[in-house]
Amino acid sequence: MTAAALLNDLKSRKFKPVYLFHGEEPYYIDVFSDYIEANLLSEGEKGFNQTVLYGRDTDIITVLNAAKRFPMMSEYQLVLIKEAQDMKWGKETEDKKAGDPFLAYLERPLASTILVFCYKHGKFDKRKKTYKAIEKNGVVFESATIYDNKVPAWVEDFAREKAYRINPKASALIAEYLGNDLSKISNELEKLMLNIPKGNEITPEDVQNNIGISKEYNVFELQDALAKRDVLKANRIVGYFASNPKANPIQLVLGALNTWFTKILKYHYIADKSPQNLARELGVNPYFVKDYDQAAKAFNITRTFEIISFLREYDLKTKGVDSTGNTVEGDLLKELVFKILHV
Incomplete structure (x- = not known):
């Protein structure tokens, strides 16, 4: 049932x-x-x-x-x-x-x-x-633990039951920053809804203003900067992350980037690249398909494999493995982004 x-x-x-x-x-x-x-x-x-x-x-x-x-x-x-x-x-x-x-x-x-x-x-x-x-x-x-990739859809269903609409990017932001703790997510959404009239759409700005996620410095903006090869923006974001490690723990950032690049890799192997099929195969809202189109142009198959290898390497470094003495999370993240963009 x-x-x-x-x-x-x-x-x-x-x-x-x-x-x-x-x-x-x-x-x-x-x-x-x-x-x-x-x-x-x-x-x-x-x-x-x-x-x-x-x-x-x-x-x-x-x-x-x-x-x-x-x-x-x-x-x-x-x-x-x-x-x-x-x-x-x-x-x-x-x-x-x-x-x-x-x-x-x-x-x-x-x-x-x-x-x-x-x-x-x-x-x-x-x-x-x-x-x-x-x-x-x-x-x-x-009551089983929900998989991370199912959280945005759960958020959308929750909003719908409360007579709200929610922008796909807003539901993705919530999922990325609140994880899969449904009690925590529902509590934050209930508080957010107190400030928004019923029937309205919950926007990314609403989420950022009410749940404490930075408008400019979040993992989605980092992904956007990487896909556009915007070195200045990417460095500004990782600099902010380094200065605010509690709000932006490196494990969360690495996890989000690993999921993103894994989907970019999958994108390359999908034969039918119609928006509907890509959304289904990647397990994303159709709203995000254009972002994967752009990211796939920036990172070909070979480069995507290399970056996933970097992500695994730096995940181990955050745990003290092969770190060569440098385990400062902010510095590791800066090194990683440099490699993604330049190496």
Whole structure:
């Protein structure tokens, strides 16, 4: 089940008796559990029918006792276990005679109890009988870490759901500078949207003004300078990066350049260079295809291979390998850009 389908079911009040939200990415775990906590019961029903427990302060017996209760003057009761990864889950027994009361409950859960486990920062063991019972009789949703190249599309979907449009360059800026932490991205977008009327397009300038990304000195402007062989602009940008290493860590810059040059290399090998096909094959918004056209003219296949080799070399140098004593990040970045443009 997709996140959108699950949220739609919750909004339609198509509830299951037990939910397990687990995975490395906490964003969706919070979205689903917060929605259930806020909307399953009315304010008047919550006093008698809502139980919120925290993993490190509870155990299976406590959860089981709460789940077995019946609601008072309500269709449902909610038993919500937050930080369930810290809970003492107990050992599953293979002894059928001894029985496992918790597993027995999960195999035949009460329809009037909505039991929710929020298991963060890791995957629940899918080999366990507990997992299989929840999967069979309820809903299991794994909130996996999103790949970096999928973040711009996620940002665009998030904006659309909030009744905004977002410029492709703006979504790419957000992805590049905030990474793939969806909670952080959503928080920054929510704050940004407070200053922009609904229905408007979020522009790169909006992102730069509200999320603290420099208008002139960012990795996209560096890529643009390299593609145009603009030595002065490229040196000015890396000089700014060197002076502001916390805002522009070399690992982030190297990662962005490596992704960019890898796509330039792929561009050279794509036979069908129509804009639609290039966008699909490179995994970019069609808005950026013209930038790859220009970059490919500046760096042929042989040169692109050489630059990717430089990037690997300087990545190792930032880690102290073959650095010949120079590990100052700003100096390494200046050396790298010099090689890209001149060697």
